[in-house]
Amino acid sequence: MSDIDTKPQAVERTKTKQPPLYKVILLNDDYTPREFVVVVLKAVFRxxxxxxxxxxxxxHQRGACVVATYTRDVAESKASEANDMARGAGHPLEFSTEPEE
Ligand code: TYC
Structure with missing residues (x-):
């Protein structure tokens, strides 16, 4: 018998950790036309x-609604794109992002 230890010395694990997700939240306001909100949701969030x-x-009825969840970069760029569209059209419509619990 050889003296060489052939037992595996460590267990290899596959990394399965997912990146944290961020919610994009649509906020209500009293001025943006409903039709414009629908246009933005279709264009930016497909x-x-x-x-x-x-x-x-x-x-409109509850004050806010979660639109979708994405990785942080995607959530922030979609919220910016949507806010830019609103600002470009002169509406106060706002999207924000926050980490998912
Ligand atoms: N409350 C707006 C209105 O009555 C419509 C609206 C809905 C605005 C949802 C923003 O996130 C919103 N014209």
Whole structure:
């Protein structure tokens, strides 16, 4: 018998940790037209007319609505893109981001 220890010395583990996710949140306001909110949701978040309308109405009635979750970079760039569209059209519409619990 050889003296060489052939037992595995360590267990290799595959890294499965997912990056933290961030929510994009649509905030209600009293001035932005409903139709414009729907246009932005369709353009930036690739939602259908029906999905966009439902999200817009939830924000309108409850004050805010989670639009979707993404990695931090994607969430922040989508929120910026949507806020830029609103500012460009002269509306106070606002999207924010926050980490998912
Ligand atoms: N409350 C707006 C209105 O009555 C419509 C609106 C809905 C604005 C949702 C923002 O996130 C929003 N014209």
């Amino acid at each position: 939602m259908t007319e029906e999905q966009s309308y439902a999200v817009m109405m939830t924000a």
